[in-house]
Amino acid sequence: MMYRKSSRRQRVALIALLAATATVITLDFQKNPGGPIRRVQEVAVAVVAPLQDGISSVFRPVGEFLSSLSEIKDLRKENAALEAKVKKQEDQLRRFPELQRENTSLRELTQLKDWTAGKTLGARVIGVGPSNHEWTAFLDKGTDDGLREGMSVVAQQGLVGRIVFAAKSYSNVLMLIDPKHSAGARLTTSGDTGSVTGRGEDDLLFRHIEPVTEVQVGEAVVTSGYDRGIFPSGIPIGRVSSTQKSRDGLTKTARVTPFVDFKKLDSVLVLLESGPVDAAP
Amino acid sequence: MRRTGIFALAIVSAVLLQTTLFARTLFGVAPDLVLVVVISFALLEGPLAGATSGFFGGLLRDLLVTVPKGLTGLSYLLVGYAVGRIRPYVQSMSVFVPIAAIFLGSLAGTGLYEILQGLLGQQTVSWSTGARVVVLTALYNTLLAPLVYPVIRRIVGLYQNEKVYRW
Numbered sequence A: 001m002m003y004r005k006s007s008r009r010q011r012v013a014l015i016a017l018l019a020a021t022a023t024v025i026t027l028d029f030q031k032n033p034g035g036p037i038r039r040v041q042e043v044a045v046a047v048v049a050p051l052q053d054g055i056s057s058v059f060r061p062v063g064e065f066l067s068s069l070s071e072i073k074d075l076r077k078e079n080a081a082l083e084a085k086v087k088k089q090e091d092q093l094r095r096f097p098e099l100q101r102e103n104t105s106l107r108e109l110t111q112l113k114d115w116t117a118g119k120t121l122g123a124r125v126i127g128v129g130p131s132n133h134e135w136t137a138f139l140d141k142g143t144d145d146g147l148r149e150g151m152s153v154v155a156q157q158g159l160v161g162r163i164v165f166a167a168k169s170y171s172n173v174l175m176l177i178d179p180k181h182s183a184g185a186r187l188t189t190s191g192d193t194g195s196v197t198g199r200g201e202d203d204l205l206f207r208h209i210e211p212v213t214e215v216q217v218g219e220a221v222v223t224s225g226y227d228r229g230i231f232p233s234g235i236p237i238g239r240v241s242s243t244q245k246s247r248d249g250l251t252k253t254a255r256v257t258p259f260v261d262f263k264k265l266d267s268v269l270v271l272l273e274s275g276p277v278d279a280a281p
Numbered sequence B: 001m002r003r004t005g006i007f008a009l010a011i012v013s014a015v016l017l018q019t020t021l022f023a024r025t026l027f028g029v030a031p032d033l034v035l036v037v038v039i040s041f042a043l044l045e046g047p048l049a050g051a052t053s054g055f056f057g058g059l060l061r062d063l064l065v066t067v068p069k070g071l072t073g074l075s076y077l078l079v080g081y082a083v084g085r086i087r088p089y090v091q092s093m094s095v096f097v098p099i100a101a102i103f104l105g106s107l108a109g110t111g112l113y114e115i116l117q118g119l120l121g122q123q124t125v126s127w128s129t130g131a132r133v134v135v136l137t138a139l140y141n142t143l144l145a146p147l148v149y150p151v152i153r154r155i156v157g158l159y160q161n162e163k164v165y166r167w
Helices: A002-029 A036-094 A096-110 B001-017 B034-047 B046-063 B071-089 B096-119 B127-160
Strands: A120-128 A136-139 A151-153 A159-166 A170-176 A181-186 A193-199 A200-209 A222-223 A236-245 A252-258 A269-272
Touching: A002 A036, A002 A159, A002 B046, A002 B071, A036 A096, A036 A120, A036 A136, A036 B001, A036 B046, A120 B001, A181 A200, A200 A236, A222 B034, B001 B046, B001 B071, B001 B127, B034 B046, B034 B071, B034 B096, B046 B071, B071 B096, B096 B127
Parallel strands: none
Antiparallel strands: A120 A136, A120 A269, A136 A170, A151 A159, A151 A269, A159 A170, A181 A193, A181 A222, A193 A200, A200 A252, A222 A236, A236 A252
16 A cells, blocks of 8 residues: 555656656757756856866866876987977978068968967866767856857867857867867868868868868868858868778868867867857857 | 755766766766766665656756757656666665666666667767767776765665665
């Protein structure tokens, strides 16, 4: 008798929870920017992000110390390689002022905007998203710091991704390697453009390359700016690791290894003057 | 009230750990500690606690991802309910019962989420990659089960002292 009663209570509760789930799915489907889901989402981020911030600032030094221990034996080899690299790059640097002058005057002629020129905001990665199918990171800056959804995020080595959710003092960035992330891209040698899509842990996929274009392995890939201006033109993305002809022979694809090491992402810059052109200011 | 607070604390801690310390640590995969906590609650407290913590734990995870919300909530609530419902029929008191439950429940929970996402056309990775992640997550969860389950049993015991087990 007792058991039957509690079993009926359980069934009622289960139905109520299922109804609540259906409501959540429906409300979210509406994609209402001022809707209740959006507001709950802001609350969830406001609760979780500061705690992530705390945990990551406590454990980051520990992690860094442990990984530095395992790196000691490779340091000597790395040092020799770096010395050789520095010599080579010093030679290249001598030609740099000349190239820069030429570049500036060409930019003035074509009125191209330099992505490094605009205002930026430094931010720290405090944690990642909870899904194993998503490559997102939480940043310790939000709309109060002038950050908006759609802005580009870069690290020292190159493009990181774009802001997809901005709460008051925290935000979420969709990383370049996420399968939902695409960016207009350009091959630096041929100047041919296409789009680069994330593939998770695998190399990025550069699509829509003209079949006649010569693509070299090791060639650098940068943003093209041809995606309604989501990403400013010229941000380094990565290097071509391999190329492939599509089955119908109409286009070529290339695999691109990103410059940014997404496992060790720490400090990033948000380009405050970037973002889709048609977005509200 | 105290019980609700303990539930919430356990779930938030699980989310925090899996998004910071354990992020992408096993072949690029993080454990799904929320699911471990939900299954532990279901084992110790029955289907109602399993379903409720599954719903709220899944919802919190949903709110922190960029894909449509509600699917994690649905998957975890069903797993929480099922685990709580099946538990009384398993007579054994062996320590392997919770470990097996956490392994199978994790497979079911993440697998169900994967299938729902595919059905709604929100799939972002191939089925084979998805399956690999589901299995890795379940294995990682099972590895951490001997650490998480006793903690949950201990905190459940904090408010359960005078309570009589139904089975």
